Amino acid sequence: MTDILLDRRRLLAGAGYVALSFSIPAGDALAQAAAPAGEKPRLPGDLNAVRMISAWIRINADKTVTLLVGKVELGQGILTAVSQICADELDIDMAQLKIISGDTALVPNEGVTAGSFSMPNCGPAVRQASAEARKIMIDLAAAKLGQPAESLTVKAGVVSGGGASVSYWDLAVGQALEREATGTVKPKALADLRYVGQPVQRLDIPAKMTGGEIFVQELRPKGLLYGQVVRPPTYKAKLASLDSSAVEKTPGVVKVVRNGSFIGVIAEREEQANAAAQALFAAAKWDVEKALPGTDGMQDWLLNAKPNKVIETKKQPRAGGDPAVKTLEATYYRPYHMHASIGTSSAIATLADGVMTIQTHSQSVFETSQAIAKMLGMEPSKVRCQHVQGSGCYGHNMADDAAADAALLAAALPGKPIRLQYTREGEHRWEPYGSAMVVKTKAGLDKDGNVLDWDLTIFSTPHGTRPGGEAGNLLSARYLEKPFAMPTPVNGGAPNFAADRNGVALYEFPGHNVLTNFITDMPLRASSTRGLGAYANVFAIESFIDELATAAGVDPVAYRLRFMKDERARDAITKAAEVFGWDKWRKREGRGRGIGFAKYKNIAGYCAVALEVDVNKRNGRIRVLRAVASADSGHIVNPDGVRNQIEGGLVQSLSWTLKEEVKFDDTRVTSEDWASYPILTFNEIPPIEVALINRPGTPFLGTGEASQGPTGAALANAVFDATGVRFRRLPLTPERVKAGLTA
Amino acid sequence: MVTFKLNQAEVRVDAPATSPLLFVLANDLGVNGVKYGCGRSQCGSCTVLIDGEPVRSCQTPVSAAAGRSVTTLEGLLEGGKPSKLQQAFIDEQAAQCGYCAAGMIMQAQALLDRNPAPSESDVRTSLNGNLCRCGAHNRIVRAVLRAAKEA
Numbered sequence: 012m013t014d015i016l017l018d019r020r021r022l023l024a025g026a027g028y029v030a031l032s033f034s035i036p037a038g039d040a041l042a043q044a045a046a047p048a049g050e051k052p053r054l055p056g057d058l059n060a061v062r063m064i065s066a067w068i069r070i071n072a073d074k075t076v077t078l079l080v081g082k083v084e085l086g087q088g089i090l091t092a093v094s095q096i097c098a099d100e101l102d103i104d105m106a107q108l109k110i111i112s113g114d115t116a117l118v119p120n121e122g123v124t125a126g127s128f129s130m131p132n133c134g135p136a137v138r139q140a141s142a143e144a145r146k147i148m149i150d151l152a153a154a155k156l157g158q159p160a161e162s163l164t165v166k167a168g169v170v171s172g173g174g175a176s177v178s179y180w181d182l183a184v185g186q187a188l189e190r191e192a193t194g195t196v197k198p199k200a201l202a203d204l205r206y207v208g209q210p211v212q213r214l215d216i217p218a219k220m221t222g223g224e225i226f227v228q229e230l231r232p233k234g235l236l237y238g239q240v241v242r243p244p245t246y247k248a249k250l251a252s253l254d255s256s257a258v259e260k261t262p263g264v265v266k267v268v269r270n271g272s273f274i275g276v277i278a279e280r281e282e283q284a285n286a287a288a289q290a291l292f293a294a295a296k297w298d299v300e301k302a303l304p305g306t307d308g309m310q311d312w313l314l315n316a317k318p319n320k321v322i323e324t325k326k327q328p329r330a331g332g333d334p335a336v337k338t339l340e341a342t343y344y345r346p347y348h349m350h351a352s353i354g355t356s357s358a359i360a361t362l363a364d365g366v367m368t369i370q371t372h373s374q375s376v377f378e379t380s381q382a383i384a385k386m387l388g389m390e391p392s393k394v395r396c397q398h399v400q401g402s403g404c405y406g407h408n409m410a411d412d413a414a415a416d417a418a419l420l421a422a423a424l425p426g427k428p429i430r431l432q433y434t435r436e437g438e439h440r441w442e443p444y445g446s447a448m449v450v451k452t453k454a455g456l457d458k459d460g461n462v463l464d465w466d467l468t469i470f471s472t473p474h475g476t477r478p479g480g481e482a483g484n485l486l487s488a489r490y491l492e493k494p495f496a497m498p499t500p501v502n503g504g505a506p507n508f509a510a511d512r513n514g515v516a517l518y519e520f521p522g523h524n525v526l527t528n529f530i531t532d533m534p535l536r537a538s539s540t541r542g543l544g545a546y547a548n549v550f551a552i553e554s555f556i557d558e559l560a561t562a563a564g565v566d567p568v569a570y571r572l573r574f575m576k577d578e579r580a581r582d583a584i585t586k587a588a589e590v591f592g593w594d595k596w597r598k599r600e601g602r603g604r605g606i607g608f609a610k611y612k613n614i615a616g617y618c619a620v621a622l623e624v625d626v627n628k629r630n631g632r633i634r635v636l637r638a639v640a641s642a643d644s645g646h647i648v649n650p651d652g653v654r655n656q657i658e659g660g661l662v663q664s665l666s667w668t669l670k671e672e673v674k675f676d677d678t679r680v681t682s683e684d685w686a687s688y689p690i691l692t693f694n695e696i697p698p699i700e701v702a703l704i705n706r707p708g709t710p711f712l713g714t715g716e717a718s719q720g721p722t723g724a725a726l727a728n729a730v731f732d733a734t735g736v737r738f739r740r741l742p743l744t745p746e747r748v749k750a751g752l753t754a
Numbered sequence: 755m756v757t758f759k760l761n762q763a764e765v766r767v768d769a770p771a772t773s774p775l776l777f778v779l780a781n782d783l784g785v786n787g788v789k790y791g792c793g794r795s796q797c798g799s800c801t802v803l804i805d806g807e808p809v810r811s812c813q814t815p816v817s818a819a820a821g822r823s824v825t826t827l828e829g830l831l832e833g834g835k836p837s838k839l840q841q842a843f844i845d846e847q848a849a850q851c852g853y854c855a856a857g858m859i860m861q862a863q864a865l866l867d868r869n870p871a872p873s874e875s876d877v878r879t880s881l882n883g884n885l886c887r888c889g890a891h892n893r894i895v896r897a898v899l900r901a902a903k904e905a
């Protein structure tokens with residue numbers, strides 16, 4: 012089995028040592044990409060930025076191959092998928108492969124692992140680098156064996172021809188792979204793929220089921236101490252005074268660290284650190300402000316806030332023609348959502364010999380190491396982040412903050428490894444949420460109910476406040492004695508968009524305008540949460556198109572297909588309807604069916620979701636009886652991996668849509684644990700069927716965020732079908748539904 | 755000093771009697787098969803068996819384990835190999851991040867010990883207090899049913 016477990020030798024022996032990066036130092040990848048692009052051929056995916064084959068592939072003397080990637084495992088099977096690709100192109104067994112991922116001193120800088128970009132960017136890079144490495148090996152073997160290269164075959168790294176053979180490990184002396192990829196080697200034909208397309212079991216799952224070593228919590232360096240931080244009572248509170256003397260005398264407490272309004276503590280035991288942090292909070296006096304709009308005031312706040320920018324995401328006025336005979340309008344709202352990882356964020360940091368080494372489950376090891384260097388006033392090359400798996404993150408949760416906080420504590424106690432894992436309350440109340448949003452829609456219709464003009468207006472706070480190399484994006488850096496100001500967030504434009512992600516409907520309408528009110532004030536801290544604006548935008552688009560279908564008296568599937576020209580989108584919608592049994596479905600009292608569709612980001616995976624609900628009109632409870640999803644992710648590398656992503660996204664979106672809303676009053680977030688922020692549980696989860704549409708030979712399309720948008724809309728549409736009442740404000744809690752039904 | 759049985763072996767730890775069993779297992783005894791999730795008995799990721807009963811180790815003081823038998827994920831291994839239940843989780847690929855998996859498996863083990871042939875709804879009900887954020891629920895249910903069938 013490919014070696015994917017904790018590489019203790021690298022992770023633990025490495026503290027205080029920065030390996031000489033033989034490839035491109037962190038940070039240069041973008042500069043390279045921008046460099047004389049005209050002179051060099053465009054290479055697939057991230058290979059275009061980091062062009063040396065040796066940066067990706069190493070052939071080891073111990074009869075193994077090491078694959079080095081900048082993307083990291085977030086529990087989505089990415090390392091398994093790229094291993095399948097690499098083993099196929101190199102003609103080795105997967106068991107001969109080792110992976111190093113996300114070690115800033117060792118691997119290609121592939122930026123952030125997010126946005127369903129791993130398969131589109133890392134997959135093709137690994138495929139091309141591996142294919143070129145194989146070609147180099149074949150050429151070396153041809154010379155050695157005195158046989159023409161075309162006559163040679165490779166199996167498990169052994170090249171044979173003319174009755175003789177030689178292995179990669181015998182051939183790979185010195186600098187063989189120390190050259191740039193050329194882009195001229197063709198990857199394998201589909202028929203020759205052995206692992207790609209197969210439901211290969213995830214490499215990391217056995218360890219997770221048997222107590223193997225794989226998570227950051229399982230690294231236990233000698234002399235490990237435990238840290239915890241104390242957050243202010245509210246976002247902007249300032250520490251007025253702190254008498255820490257009693258806490259400092261408590262058994263087990265090693266050090267109290269205070270820097271401005273940042274307070275941290277280091278102790279011999281984890282529970283001692285946690286108790287000391289509580290005691291310090293009680294001992295601290297804070298100046299508190301009252302500034303938040305509160306949960307119920309948020310929709311109005313968004314509509315009335317002054318946007319930092321008004322963006323014309325799409326402007327396509329209708330050219331002439333008849334005026335609309337009818338106009339419909341609607342307003343949709345999604346509240347703040349948490350990432351709500353089951354494991355709170357954690358990191359280990361050690362300052363030794365002037366180097367800060369941090370084991371972290373950050374999605375952005377390169378940029379986070381730079382941000383931490385700035386925060387600590389250290390040389391960027393002296394901060395090394397090593398990715399180690401943590402609990403699933405679903406976007407920018409507190410992984411980076413944990414890395415930064417562990418580093419702040421480690422900097423105060425050089426030579427000691429310090430591990431920190433936030434408390435549940437610490438994570439729930441301080442993580443950067445998925446932004447609340449308002450989406451307004453308006454459609455002008457002809458006499459047959461067809462859309463002539465489609466207008467969508469978005470109101471949102473930021474969706475991207477990742478570290479991005481800036482200390483001010485690390486939570487604690489804002490509370491230091493010399494605070495780092497948070498940079499003004501930007502919205503991010505085409506082709507990914509952020510607040511306006513999927514704001515442009517894939518349907519073709521004669522007039523089609525999308526306007527984005529990008530508000531940079533943030534009542535609550537917000538950042539990338541699975542799908543960014545796509546969840547709210549798809550919820551609005553796919554609810555509204557259903558409203559229009561109802562107004563036109565047309566079946567919702569047929570109505571969608573009227574305006575959908577994209578063949579793959581039509582296939583996805585049709586497939587979901589077919590597998591669901593849309594046409595055979597018969598209405599029963601209290602039951603309803605709904606459908607939703609999106610092509611994620613309009614450039615990634617296609618997904619349609621159809622589901623059936625039962626709504627109890629007495630108490631407002633919605634039961635989801637079953638769900639079907641169709642998914643077209645291009646060429647499928649691992650079918651079970653795609654299914655798992657689609658299912659997981661669907662469940663998470665049902666949870667958001669049915670239950671989730673971050674609650675806050677005028678000073679603070681009050682959703683502080685699983686009782687005050689409930690998520691979906693086993694009894695509430697329907698059977699889910701995923702119908703895959705494979706497109707061999709076409710580009711890999713990201714899947715991790717494809718099903719969330721369509722699911723939310725499908726649910727609201729099904730509730731409408733069951734009750735005749737349209738719900739436009741999320742979540743669809745029993746209280747809200749009951750109130751809506753009796754209104 | 756607290757003495758108890760951990761996965762059949764006698765252990766003695768020098769930890770305050772009030773320390774949560776979770777931290778003693780993870781930090782003093784190097785057990786990987788317990789995870790901190792909430793510290794409030796709300797998520798189940800820290801679930802272990804004490805004398806066969808599932809407990810949330812985050813809110814169980816280590817003193818409560820004294821003289822008793824504690825089983826963690828590691829203790830289910832049979833001759834170093836995954837047990838039927840663990841293998842069923844692997845075969846069903848019943849995880850995304852897998853952070854919840856240890857608690858899920860321990861909770862399911864307690865169910866199977868009591869009820870070797872559970873229905874799907876028995877499984878869902880018995881796991882209802884264990885949270886998963888990745889949405890691996892249906893895979894987890896299938897894994898438990900598979901283990902029951904293969905036993």
Ligand code: FES
Nearest residue numbers: 791792793798812
């Ligand atoms: S950590 Fe014990 S139940 Fe959540």
Ligand code: FES
Nearest residue numbers: 850852886887888
């Ligand atoms: S698999 Fe990630 S929390 Fe369950």
